Amino acid sequence: MPYTAVATSTTPVLILYLLDISGSMSQMLGDKRRVEIVSDALQEIATEMVARSTKGELVSPRYRLAIYAYESQVHDVLGGIKTIDQFVRDGVPEFAPRGGTNTAGAFLAAEQLLLQELPYMSGHPAPLICHMTDGEYQGDDPTPIVQRIMGMGTNDGNVLVENIFISDKILKAPVEDAYAWQGITSEADLASDYARALLRMSSPLPESYRAEMQEFGYSLLSGAPMMFPAQTRDLIRMAFTMSGATPVA
């Protein structure tokens, strides 16, 4: 059964964050800049990953993380892949928004990383890419790259691609309660062509992830696209929680 391999210190899961830090990320969302809310969410999920990796006070390296922040250029924020215990020591980086939105570049870098790592990940949980953006891409269309990535994987399953779209123009009807929301059920729910494009670049939610999200109080349906309208902090938090929902030992 796919997506049931558990993350252990011997078979850690690889989570790759692709974070849009283009100039528009300095815009406000509520009382904070979008980029600050993303940093906060990253801090929260990192703490949650630590909690899921901790037995007593011992942190087992069950997660391997890479963060690519992109604008016109793509930046390897952590200088490679870090295990969660290494990440804990270094802390969550801060970002300074600028430049354009080279989404294709970010996914291309992710593809290259996966090509390097996947041959050594037999028995590991399928990797997950968590992509966060607040606007339409500039330059090349990332769709073919993402489709290639979604065809890669381990014997646990294909690489999962999750998209978080910070915009209030995604859904025709806003999400009132992040915990009661079951996910996007059809393209008809979406309000823009780019939202529909992102939907097609999002993996269906595996049952094991749905069960883990249920433990956090969320009501997503199995098979729902892993695409989240990040209109509120609650939704951003839910989306980042999803990125850490690989079953652990």
Place this chain on the structure above:
Amino acid sequence: MPEIITINQDSDTPARVERFPVGRLTYLYDRSADSRRGGAPGQDFIAFSGGADWLTFTLCDGVSQSFYGDLAARFLGERLTGWLADLAWETLPDDLGTLGSRLGEQLNQTLRLWTKDATDLVAEKPISDLLPGMVRDALEHKREVGSESMFVAGRIDMSRWVLVVCWMGDMRLWLWDADNQPFELPDAVWETRERWSSKHGPKNGLARVAVVPLERVARITAHSDGVGSRAPELQWLTPERLDQLAEDLRSQPASDDISILDVWLTPEPLNEALPAPTFAQPDPDEPILHWTAVEGAEWYRVQVRQKGIWVRTIDTHSPNLILPGDLRGEMHFQVQAMSAERAPGELSSAISLKLPVALPPKPPPAVSIPSAPTVRAPASSTPSTVPEVSGAKPVSVFQPVSASALHGGTLNLLAVLLALLLSIGWIYLNVGTH
């Protein structure tokens, strides 16, 4: 509280046999590979207690996603073993069905009452300041949730001729008949989500109780879920096979703590007990007990009491013991030599020690375990190879990685070269003089 024997959580106990009036006890405690590498305690727990015609036992599996699952495992293990040992049979019905229901009600009520003491324990548990902030935050968040554990516990009672079993969670208990064939515990359901919580008591369900007449029961085996799919191998159980099983499981990616306890109901006369060791006079400045070795002893058991009340037992393989750092106040110790083939050894005279004594500085906690060796390419930094979109030069938009790592590497290289030069010089001088 009766004397309760507890198996160390912070070390591994290879398969061991002990004799009790009701039968032969075999048990094993093995920490996960992660815990071993990190020098951390396991989160399983084993405890047992025995009298002339009864034996109680508890196995616990602390929930690692809770706050220090080993804390709940120990607390619950000790309490349950004592509760089963103190069953007031005269107040309980004879009919087995009604007995099971009544015990279930009493147990669930007791499990809720214990949350008060357990919550205090959780609140008092210190978190080291030396841990990184994110780890402390995660642990404090866990503290709000509480400490949790699954359990399976039982009482073998020869006078009543019954086996009482209680459990929550997905630990396992096997019953074997006189032909060593397994049979089911009637109506047993093992639910992973059910557990005891220091904050709530029974969680995601109620504790389950079953009462089984001993007529058909020749053997009982309880184990934690770390045994996994290898459980059927417990049918033919020897200490050697158990040790091999533990070694095999330890090498698995999802290596988990393993606790196994097995009771053969074979009342047999016990061989003469080993004589009592003699304590050496303890140094009041050193938290270590020493005693004379006893010929034939396979291990030693130290009993700890405070104001006449049993606190715990601690097993050790050598005739000395470094005292645990959590003992406080005036403590009284006795030690006995143990062997699989003999009755429990004679108890030594008691000595007293006021604790704590001066302890050596504690090293910083091992925050992370060394990664298990794997054959893989080194994790590489992958600078962007994507053509620039705008033509602007790439600029750093976050704090750059410091150059200290490179600088440190250069210094290491110089140290190696210097050592090499000195070695060559030493060799030259020595060879030259001959």
